[in-house]
Structure formats: C-alpha cells, structure tokens
Amino acid sequence: MTPALGPDWVVGSDGLRFRRAARVILLDAAGRVLLVRGHDADQPERSWWFTVGGGIDAGETSREAALREVREETGIVLTDDALVGPVMTRSGIFAFLTETCRQDEEFYVARVSTHSAGDGTGGAGAGFSVDGWTDVERELLDELRWMSVDELRAQTLEVFPVALPDVVETLLAGWDGTVRHLGEEHDD
Template identity: 55%
Template sequence: MTGPAAAPNGAVDAFGPPWVLQPDGVLFRRGARVVVIDPDDRVLLVRGHDVDQPERSWWFTIGGGIDPGEDARTAAVREAREEAGLRLRPADLVGPVFRRRAVFDFYARRCRQDEEIFLARVDGLDLATLDRSAWTAIERETIDELRWWDLDALEQVQIEVFPEGLPGLLRPVLAGWDGITRDLGTDDG
C-alpha cells in the first residue's frame, strides 16, 4: 500500500482532516490528545499498528487531529468520544499538561503532528463500556485494542509507548499539576 494521495490544495483527505502535505514531502497536522486516568490512577491507552509494518505495534494516548474551526480542547473532547465513547466536557480537561512534536511513518508516509496533551479523570469504566462505533476506516484497520494500564506495569511493556516515558511524565502530574505545560520535544517514532 502506498498511502493516500494529496488533493490539489495539498490536503490528504484519505488520512482525514486536516493533514496537509508540506514542501518537504511530510504530512503535517496539529493534534490534541487526552491522557485518560481512572480512580486507581490507571491510564487508558490504545495499541495500534501500521498496515505497512504489521509486526510493529505501540501504545499511545487517545487523540487525533484538530479539525478546522476547533481549538485543541474541543478536539481532545471530540477524539475521546470518537475513539472511546467517553463523554467529556472541555471543562473536564486539565492542561494542556504536555506539548510534543510527533514524527512517525504511517501508511508508508512520513507524518508530523504537533500535539497538545490534556489530562482527564474519569469514574471507573471497564473496557466493555468503551464505544468504538465512531472509529474511522483507518482506525478500524490499525487499532488493535484499548487497555487500562497501571503505571508500574506500563513501565515494563516491551513495545513502544508514546509519549516516550509516559509513566514517569505522569507521576508528578497525578500528584498535582502545577499549571505549567511541559514541552516534551520531538518523539521520532
């Protein structure tokens, strides 16, 4: 599979809005993510893979692109609903607690996403109550599972976790966020 083609305006519609092809050939969009935490301080993560590299998978936070007309907070709430069926309000989000630039290959294309990452605490939800009905075709093809992770167990995971070092990043935030958005730099996955 060679991946979606660019539309005349530079947007890459098959990836979903608002991916735009940059002059250097890299697809770019702004993104919003949510670190979802339950009452036991477990984090909800998604495990996915790339159809071009089915042997490689990784864990990552709920989230995706910021659609035209959205701010990061609104996009994070929408993504939580679409990817997990979580009914959050913008006021439920803390942060952004982190910012990062994610550079990765997907569908045989080089992609860059500049992300704002929020934190949201939710009451106990088991995996059976999570709703996957709003997943896009690409999500249905590339997302393997959702799972609650204890931070100690997550540190022992043998596959990649994004953002890199997530358990260590979360511990001080869970103890009480100081209001400062931490810049995580670039994750080059």
C-alpha cells in the same frame, strides 16, 4: 488495500505530511491511564501504545478536538471543565502508511470515574464504545486498555510519547500548572 492518510494531513513547510492533534491522558480512579494499541498497515508486526486523541478539524480548537476524540474513540463524554491543560506538547515524527509524517500535539489530562470508563480488559472495544471510530481506525487500532504506571513501564511494546510513564506518574499527584514541552520526538 492500504488505508490513506485523511484530509487533515497536509504537506508542511518541511515537506512532510503534517497535522495538529489533541491528545488526552485519561486517568481513572485506580490511578491507571487509558491507552490505545495500534499498528501500521505496512508494518502489521509492529504495534505500539499511545494516548487517546487525533487530528484537530478545521475551525476546531485543540480543546474541542480533545473532547471530540475522547467521545469518538471511547464513548466517554467529558465536559469542558473536566479537561485540564494543555499539560504537555510534543512534535512527533514517524513513519506511517509508507510516509514520514509530523504531528504537533497538545496533551490534556482528565480524570474519569471507574464506572464511566469501561473495564478496559482488552479487545478493540472492551467496555468502551468504538462506534465513533473511522474506517482507518477500525483497521489500525487494536485495543483500548487501562494500565498502571508500573504496567506501562513494563511494556514490551513501544509507548509514545516515550516520557509517558513519568508524565503519568507526575500527573497522578496533580498538575502543577507547568506545560511540559517534549520537543521533537522521532518514533522510529
């Protein structure tokens, strides 16, 4: 049975399913970024890497959503002052669960110590808590993994946003206060 998009997805003015989302570029002490690998139930042979995050709930700010999503998807609890940004925005248009969807995303960055960040060696929850995953996430998310910029660039799977390796490389040196706007990106 194909999972359904959640109630946070509404039909936008352009006729596409739409939601706002908050994403977090989590960096560890070794200079690696935490990524999630997922797939679409309708295209199980295709999988891709993306940052931790998800939809913004009603009445929630994007910062609050970012903190909640990190906790739910990884078990890592961040304080508000650990979250920097937003450092980047993008509007992703992609096919998912047999629909074309648009997700307007705000990205934050946070640094975590290695001991609080899981070992990230692979598997759905290796070194992380996935207790907060929804049923849809349990079905469609495959693993969490720390990757260096070089490993990210060498990936044979798709990475979203496409500019992520360059963004991570820049953020490793520190954020300069400029919000990077990626515009509209089609993930197909």
